[in-house]
Amino acid sequence: MSTDPAPVPPSLEVSGLAYAYPDGHQALFGVDLTVGRGERVALLGPNGAGKTTLVLHLNGILEAGAGSVRVAGMPVDKRNMAEIRRRVGIVFQDPDDQLFMPTVREDVAFGPAAGGLRGAELEERVMEALKQVGMEEYAARPPHHLSFGQRRRVAVATVLAMRPEILVLDEPSSNLDPASRRELADILRSLDVTVLMVTHDLPYALELCGRAVILSEGVIAADDRTQDLLCDEPLMRAHRLELPFGFDPRSVTVNSG
């Protein structure tokens, strides 16, 4: 089926994606976005630009009105929904929404267990994912007894346990104190997985993602090196993106990518 000539299909391929909510409000007007395997891309955009709507298309929660989404060459449709949901790991903004099981261990086990994994293999997968985020000592704890930063890390582990093709993070740095923010950045850098990061936190995007795209009014308005985008003042202003006070993206040497 795939006509892609590349030997490894890109992790994510969105083409001409349009969507209108049932109430008639149109959120996406033809989005084109390709994320290669192993890339880390920041998805920037003002509130109401359609970022969340786009994210919910990536694992088929919302069905495309027009256009298509492919994950690792596989089209997102009803037939391969289970596989798509395993391959696209979405970390939602509020870890209290993401962590719904009574203990950390069971929560991390939820995804792989839903995929049919059992016993020792499941246990191994859980510990592996918790180790990746440095939370293996907290396996037996209930999620609501962890700090916010720890909960966010466990939330990342819950999707890592499914060995996703692409990790989609919705505002990963929100509500984190600077130390937790840095810890999460270290973890994300250490992972060998494609990352799409939805964020308002521009320094964080610059720190972690070599490439960034701006989603504005339902279309991709810009797609370039993160540093170049952040330095383009008229472009930033046009899409209601503002750098924090005193932050100059030119003054930073970036070694991400």
Next chain:
Amino acid sequence: MGAGHAHKLYRHGHSPVHDLPPHCKLAAVFCFVVVVVSTPREAVWAFGLYALLIAGVTALARIPAGFLLKRLLIEVPFVAFALLMPFVVPGEQTHLLGLSVSVPGLWGAWNVLAKGTLGVAASVLLASTTELRELLLGLQRLKLPPLLVQIASFMIRYGDVITDEMRRMSIARRSRGFEASGIRHWGVLAKSAGALFIRSYERGERVHLAMVSRGYRGSMPVIDEVTASRTQWAYASALPLLALAVCLVGWTV
């Protein structure tokens, strides 16, 4: 955030009773209560024996008597009702401590009091030797409808989150100079309750979204399988079987 890291009802420990699989304990407590309730109230001695059985299990579980007795206080509202019965139930009158009371009322009060206390004691024992999480696994194993188990498990998970939300709303109200002092303020409280309901409902939707994203298709995957050996079942059945023997004697004597 709450300070306690384990639920208040549970008392951590290692004992033969703690180590039994949760579904065995659940079944044992259920059968014990059924047996106690079906004992004739006139067999007063039988209830004494039941109490001894409970005391035996308590000792085996290394639960201090004071701990158990304090937990029994939850029964007080029902006791108050039982104490009223001798005065309000019509029937043959007798004199007790200079008061005129009815005989059927006295028997009724005794019935409620004895059976209630034994049932509560057995449940308290179960709760103090079994973690909430394990209880859920036990219920799941006993084939309670999965939806009920899921609801109970979400209650445990989100109880604190919602209480916290409620507390924040109350702080926000008070920070703007609101003190609930009378019937005129009930409207505000009712609106807060409504807002809390909507927030919880929306959280439910978000949680569902997160579950679907990780492959949820209507049923919880089995992560921990609880199993019990024949010996463990035999061990757990000791309490209800002994009680059953007492009950049968109670009916024949």
